[in-house]
Amino acid sequence: MARRxxxxxxxxxxxxxxxxxxxxxxxxxxxxxxxxxxVGEKVYLAGNTSGISLNSWNSIRxxxxxxxxxxxxxxxxxxxxLNVTMRKMLGLYxxxxxxxxxxxxxxxxxxxxxxxxxxxxxxxxxxxxxxxxTDEVVQCLKLISRPGCEKIVRYAFEYARQYKRRxxxxxxxxxxxxxxxxxxxxxxxxxxxxxxDIENEHWIVDIGxxxxxxxxxxxxxxxxxxxxxxxxxxxxxxxTGSVGLAGSANIGEGCAMFEAIHGSAPLIAGQNLANxxxxxxxxxxxxxxxxxxxxxxxxxxxxxxxxxxxxxxxxIYKEGVSKxxxxxxxxxxx
Amino acid sequence: MARRxxxxxxxxxxxxxxxxxxxxxxxxxxxxxxxxxxVGEKVYLAGNTSGISLNSWNSIRxxxxxxxxxxxxxxxxxxxxLNVTMRKMLGLYxxxxxxxxxxxxxxxxxxxxxxxxxxxxxxxxxxxxxxxxTDEVVQCLKLISRPGCEKIVRYAFEYARQYKRRxxxxxxxxxxxxxxxxxxxxxxxxxxxxxxDIENEHWIVDIGxxxxxxxxxxxxxxxxxxxxxxxxxxxxxxxTGSVGLAGSANIGEGCAMFEAIHGSAPLIAGQNLANxxxxxxxxxxxxxxxxxxxxxxxxxxxxxxxxxxxxxxxxIYKEGVSKxxxxxxxxxxx
Ligand SMILES: CC(C)[C@H](C(=O)O)[C@@H](O)C(=O)O
Ligand SMILES: CC(C)[C@H](C(=O)O)[C@@H](O)C(=O)O
Numbered sequence: 287m288a289r290r291x292x293x294x295x296x297x298x299x300x301x302x303x304x305x306x307x308x309x310x311x312x313x314x315x316x317x318x319x320x321x322x323x324x325v326g327e328k329v330y331l332a333g334n335t336s337g338i339s340l341n342s343w344n345s346i347r348x349x350x351x352x353x354x355x356x357x358x359x360x361x362x363x364x365x366x367x368l369n370v371t372m373r374k375m376l377g378l379y380x381x382x383x384x385x386x387x388x389x390x391x392x393x394x395x396x397x398x399x400x401x402x403x404x405x406x407x408x409x410x411x412x413x414x415x416x417x418x419x420t421d422e423v424v425q426c427l428k429l430i431s432r433p434g435c436e437k438i439v440r441y442a443f444e445y446a447r448q449y450k451r452r453x454x455x456x457x458x459x460x461x462x463x464x465x466x467x468x469x470x471x472x473x474x475x476x477x478x479x480x481x482x483d484i485e486n487e488h489w490i491v492d493i494g495x496x497x498x499x500x501x502x503x504x505x506x507x508x509x510x511x512x513x514x515x516x517x518x519x520x521x522x523x524x525x526t527g528s529v530g531l532a533g534s535a536n537i538g539e540g541c542a543m544f545e546a547i548h549g550s551a552p553l554i555a556g557q558n559l560a561n562x563x564x565x566x567x568x569x570x571x572x573x574x575x576x577x578x579x580x581x582x583x584x585x586x587x588x589x590x591x592x593x594x595x596x597x598x599x600x601x602i603y604k605e606g607v608s609k610x611x612x613x614x615x616x617x618x619x620x
Numbered sequence: 621m622a623r624r625x626x627x628x629x630x631x632x633x634x635x636x637x638x639x640x641x642x643x644x645x646x647x648x649x650x651x652x653x654x655x656x657x658x659v660g661e662k663v664y665l666a667g668n669t670s671g672i673s674l675n676s677w678n679s680i681r682x683x684x685x686x687x688x689x690x691x692x693x694x695x696x697x698x699x700x701x702l703n704v705t706m707r708k709m710l711g712l713y714x715x716x717x718x719x720x721x722x723x724x725x726x727x728x729x730x731x732x733x734x735x736x737x738x739x740x741x742x743x744x745x746x747x748x749x750x751x752x753x754t755d756e757v758v759q760c761l762k763l764i765s766r767p768g769c770e771k772i773v774r775y776a777f778e779y780a781r782q783y784k785r786r787x788x789x790x791x792x793x794x795x796x797x798x799x800x801x802x803x804x805x806x807x808x809x810x811x812x813x814x815x816x817d818i819e820n821e822h823w824i825v826d827i828g829x830x831x832x833x834x835x836x837x838x839x840x841x842x843x844x845x846x847x848x849x850x851x852x853x854x855x856x857x858x859x860t861g862s863v864g865l866a867g868s869a870n871i872g873e874g875c876a877m878f879e880a881i882h883g884s885a886p887l888i889a890g891q892n893l894a895n896x897x898x899x900x901x902x903x904x905x906x907x908x909x910x911x912x913x914x915x916x917x918x919x920x921x922x923x924x925x926x927x928x929x930x931x932x933x934x935x936i937y938k939e940g941v942s943k944x945x946x947x948x949x950x951x952x953x954x
Contacts, residue, residue: 359795367796395729395834411762416799422766424799428745432756459847461693462701465750465758492851493883496858499833500729513793517826517851524830549827 288319289576292345296355297327298550299560299614304355306562306618307569314585316578321345326357326550330365337368346376352543353572355565356550370414373407378536378543379434380441381405381515382571385502385522385532391594392527393604398503401522404445405515406438406470407536412512430466430511435473441537442509443481453485454478457494457510457518470511491518498522523547530560530601533567535575542575544568558613561599563589592620622653623910626679630689631661632884633894633948638689640896640952641903648919650912655679660691660884664699671702680710686877687906689899690884704748707741712870712877713768714775715739715849716905719836719856719866725928726861727938732837735856738779739849740772740804741870746846764800764845769807775871776843777815787819788812791828791844791852804845825852832856857881864894864935867901869909876909878902892947895933897923926954 293308295301311318323342330337337359346352352372359365372378382404389397415427439456446454456474458467471488478486489497491514498505499521510518523532529548536543546564554560566589573582596609597620603611612620627642629635645652657676664671671693680686686706693699706712716738723731749761773790780788790808792801805822812820823831825848832839833855844852857866863882870877880898888894900923907916930943931954937945946954 370796411793411797414796416797418799419763424764424803426762426764426797426800428760428762429753430758430760459745459850462704462748463745463750463760465752466760469758492854493863495851496854496863499855500858514851516793517829517848520826520830521833521855524827524834529827529830
């Protein structure tokens with residue numbers, strides 16, 4: 287039976303890569319019933335500063351599965367990031383970002399890399415509590431809660447167990463933030479004892495990040511607070527070859543949202559240049575999540591085969607590695 | 621005339637690398653009068669939870685130049701990071717961290733890299749304002765002030781002008797932290813207009829970090845708030861070949877402190893294994909700062925020659941690139 291899902295085509299390159307992704311899913315026989323909504327720039331500019339209408343919320347809330355293309359938040363004004371609002375309103379506490387090299391098919395300096403970053407997705411400096419203290423001083427609150435830490439750390443260990451991963455690493459700066467990052471680290475140590483089958487370790491985020499950028503093959507699953515996860519998942523995705531290759535799952539108790547990790551790249555929009563791989567990876571994670579694992583595997587194989595045949599969009603095209611430079615549409619057809 | 625400076629040998633590998641550094645400085649004819657103080661672990665464990673005595677403060681305050689080896693802060697208890705305390709008490713607002721590849725002499729995946737990270741050094745989450753809000757919720761305050769931003773951004777542009785650098789990039793997350801990081805970015809834009817001879821650009825820190833880790837050669841000088849600077853200077857130093865190669869200058873209105881960017885590495889302490897290069901680079905920055913630029917150049921040349929001859933400590937030793945694996949002492953003699 288077809289699964290009803292909500293889909294948003296987004297802004298910038300969003301419509302092109304969503305078109306490509308949906309075409310591939312249909313060709314692979316995914317059983318989906320699509321409810322399309324409009325979120326992002328057009329909604330903002332029509333005067334709704336949240337970027338999303340009540341009807342759209344209702345669609346996501348009732349379907350519980352949301353495939354979302356990148357959106358643009360207009361500059362200035364009182365616009366809030368819709369991505370962040372959605373994560374919070376839907377309780378999407380875990381942001382899962384696999385970063386795996388496709389060596390030798392995609393050029394990378396880190397051929398052995400296979401890391402999954404599991405980022406806390408609701409707390410930290412993303413709580414959105416900022417204010418002007420005096421004329422010249424502003425402040426932002428970093429919030430960390432014990433239930434928040436427990437949910438994300440446990441999710442990371444469960445993920446490791448489910449996907450047969452060996453080790454979970456934790457990154458914090460608890461030598462400086464002894465209470466906030468200290469709590470995250472403390473909970474990590476506590477929860478780790480419940481998973482004796484999985485290795486665990488902790489790194490101070492500065493040197494952990496350095497190691498990740500230099501020798502990513504020493505890591506497996508890494509769990510961290512929101513902001514570090516934001517920065518280091520972009521680093522990790524980029525050094526596999528391109529941020530354009532990575533998808534992400536935002537997982538909550540009831541709901542889940544799937545997307546590419548990159549943005550809406552307005553500069554190359556509408557030119558058939560964008561790489562649909564990030565969103566497609568998000569869609570593959572979605573298929574696994576809704577129990578269509580066989581279709582997910584089929585799409586993943588077709589995608590790998592296309593990449594392996596050297597059929598590459600411009601962002602990952604490299605002389606000597608790639609064979610054919612193609613546009614968004616041609617890549618999807620391949 | 622000899623310049624009086626304060627020196628602390630620190631903990632872990634500190635005494636070895638400081639011994640090596642001072643030996644090299646003396647051999648090169650640096651005119652220094654050394655006032656040695658004790659800071660760090662021993663002071664902490666003797667019951668002084670600040671890790672530094674009043675006499676030591678007085679020495680630093682009167683000499684105004686401080687060369688410091690890495691120190692260890694004991695785990696747990698109410699110990700505060702002495703590094704952070706010193707930066708704050710001495711008003712050391714700029715942390716300057718040059719990260720340059722020594723290709724082909726030191727193995728690196730980024731042969732063209734030549735980046736200077738200028739990190740704000742007193743504000744941000746390092747303000748040390750943390751507390752328990754409820755049983756299960758803790759918070760930390762991120763503080764950003766206009767004068768703080770102005771000082772560091774202006775320092776970055778002045779540095780670029782003095783060292784004939786082409787471009788200053790600014791990294792913030794102002795799409796989320798519109799007030800705090802927004803202020804940093806805003807001040808960057810304002811100050812940049814006073815330096816029409818120097819290019820300027822802004823990156824959101826996530827994708828900026830990704831680019832830095834992947835293609836560092838596109839950057840020149842990068843200025844950023846404290847915590848991003850902490851993480852990304854370790855990343856940048858590491859991908860030049862080793863965090864063990866980078867030194868740092870902490871610059872204030874009256875005072876300046878020079879150090880390696882790495883820590884005290886207690887695990888390899890006392891084994892003649894440590895690479896003194898980071899602290900030596902700090903010392904070279906110090907010589908430049910106190911007007912002994914000719915000696916600084918001489919030390920830098922001798923150091924480069926040693927590295928170029930393939931005489932390497934274990935951390936940067938690589939089959940095929942290095943010629944001779946040496947200890948801390950032998951490296952210094954060479
Ligand atoms: C667009 C932005 C709000 C978002 C974030 O900061 O989380 C993005 O960078 C991401 O990583 O998904
Ligand atoms: C030791 C620690 C307090 C320090 C910091 O976080 O600033 C270190 O990581 C550094 O970068 O100098």
